[in-house]
Amino acid sequence: MINFEDELKKFHPSMEIEGVEAAVNSHDMTDMTDIFMAMMREKADAAMQARVEGQAQAQAQMNQIMYNTLPS
Amino acid sequence: MNCYQCGNRLSGEDFCTSCGADVGVYKKILAMSNYYYNDGLARANVRDLSGAVLSLKQSLRYNKRNTEARNLLGLVYFEMGEAVLALSEWIISKNLQPSRNIADEYISALHSSPTKLDNIDQTLKKYNQALQYCYQDSKDLAIIQLKKVLSINRNLISGYQLLGLLYICTGDYDNAKRTLFKALSIDAGNTTVLGYIKEVNDLIREQEEKTGKKVSTLPMETISYQNGNEVIIQPVFQKEKVGFSSIINIVIGLVVGVAICWFLIMPARMAGVTQTNDEKFKEVSEQLAAEQAASQETAKLLEDKQNQMDDLQRKYDDITGASGRKTELDYLMTAASAYVTDPTDSITIMENMDHITEGYLNEAATESFRTLYDKLKEDVGTLAADEYIENAKAAVKANDYDTAIEEYTKAWLLDKTNSDVLMNLAHCYRQSGDTGKADELYQQVIDTFPDTQNAMDAADYITEER
Structure with a gap:
């Protein structure tokens, strides 16, 4: 059985000419490719960060080894 | 298809041959976008517009730069009566791909007819107003408003939906079915x-x-079938029964058509024909009147000419004697002939000469005519006067005073020197009872012959009478 009030909630005011500019400006343009590229960027950033951190850690280890080999 | 990282054209591999980026997932995303675009196109081709909208939106969620999908989405919106949504999609499409974009033509087509765009905008405003009426529970106003909207924007699906819903809620199922169909x-x-x-x-x-x-007169059975994961529900359209009722309807239609022709078209045509005929009649009447006037004028002229001709003929006849009427010349010639035959036949001669008037003698007679007339009168006048006197005396004896008066008068006209004639003429009048005339003549005797016996006697008669 149709409930008029409930059905009425499904109807929304139609967009008028004056609202075109606002609609275009506020249009959510984010798509899967954007998300994908963002993910790719994050992945690349994370890789870069890991590489930088790895290098620093390796340098620290090297320094430690060098320090240990020094004559007392 | 180009690499999202370096823009280089991608090959069949899952990585970019230029920068080495992993494009496997990227390719799948674009493929999904194309898949939904194709699905939307297929739905639009079978007029499943709302399904096409869903598919095309899905396609754009995968790839916002799928210009064809966005343009198609705009077209579908436009077909559903949502011109403003269509316009916004085409504008976005134009921004994402400024060159070689068919959205340009769509936008130009809309802008080239501002009236149409304004009408569409007005219908959308009215639709929103109708929706407001619904929120305020003014269903009747909403129905009226929506009818107006749909009479202008005949493809506004949301309008039909809302109107159908309103009809259902007001219990008007037939109209609801029609609207939904x-x-x-x-x-x-x-x-x-x-x-x-x-x-x-x-x-x-x-x-x-x-x-x-039976509540509804419309066929309302529906059929439903499975299409992939979707259940399609469609109404069954029953063919109208063709039979006797159709023939009756045709006959009624013919009768109505004939009635319309008879009562609406024929009077107008008849009026036109009548007006034309009236104008022709008026024109012919004017021509006829003009010809009648000309004819009458001609007849009058002819009559005048005929009269003139008759007068001339009469004059000619009078002159030539062809009319049988004697002229003065005839009388004179007759009198002359009688004189030649018997100079003593003074009566015959004078009777003919009496027809010649003084007026004719003075005005028309020629010199020779007048000379002959005077000669005859001189020769025969005395004799004739005597003859008249004798006749008058005989008449007096016979107590025929009228004849006597006539004869004495003739004698007096021939001889005005004879006072006896005038005296006897007066006596005759007196005897005939005309004393007034008699007194006049008595007085004439006294005046004309003053010193005569007749004058004295005449005075006595007058005195005696008085």
Whole structure:
């Protein structure tokens, strides 16, 4: 059985000419490719960060080894 | 298809041959976008507009730069009466791909007819107003407003849906079905509309079961079938029964057509023909009147000429004697002839000469005519006067005073020197009872012959009378 009030909630005011500019400006343009590229960027950033951190850690280890080999 | 990182054209591999980026997932995303675009196109081709909208939106969620999908989405919106949504999609499409974009033409077409765009905008405003009426529970106003909207914007699916819903809620199932069917003819796969139709059918069935009467005159059975994961519900259109009722309808149509011709078209045509005939009649009447006037004038002229001719003929006849009437010349010639034959036949001669008047003698007679006339009168006048006197005396003896008066008068006219004649003429008048004339003549005797016996006697008669 149709409930008029409930059905009425499904109807929304139609967009008028004056609202075109606002609609275009506020249009959510984010798509899967954007998300994908963002993910790719994050992945690349994370890789870069890991590489930088790895290098620093390796340098620290090297320094430690060098320090240990020094004559007392 | 180009690499999202370096823009280089991608090959069949899952990585970019230029920068080495992993493009496997990227390719799948674009493929999904194309898949939904194709699905939307297929739905639009079978007028499943709402389904096409869903697919095309999905396609754009995967790839916002799928210009064809966005343009198609705009077209579908436009077909559904949502011109403003269509316009916004085309504008976005134009921004994403400024060159070689068909959206340009769509936008130009809309802008080239501002009246149409304004009409569409007005209908959308009215639709929103109708929606407001619904929120305020003014269903009647909403129905009226929506009818106006749909009379202008005939493809506004949301308008049909709302109007159908309003009809269902007001219990007007027939109109609800008609409205929803119209919506289905535009958007065949609109699940909301199909759901409303199913609901209307259920309500009608319930009502028919309760009342036991047929409520709706429209066929409202629906069929549903599975298409992939979707259930399609469509109304069954029954063919109208053709039979005796159709013949009756045709006959009624013919009768109505003839009646319209008879009462609406024929009077106008008859009026036109009558007016034309009146104008022709007027023209012919004017011509006829002019010809009649000319004819009358000609007849009058002819009559005048005829009269002139008759007068001239009469004069000619008088002159030539062809008319049988004697002229003065004839009388003179007759008198002369009688004189030649018998100079003593003075009476005959004078009778003819009496026809010649003084006026003719003075005005028309020629010199020779007058000479002959005077000669005859001189020769015969005395004799004739005596003859008249004798005749008068005889008449007096016979107491015929009228004849006597006549004879004495003739004698007096021939001889005005004879006072006896004038005296006797007066006596005759006196005897005939005309004393006035007699007194006049007596006085004439006294005046003309003053010193005569007759004058003295005449005075006595006058005195005696007085």
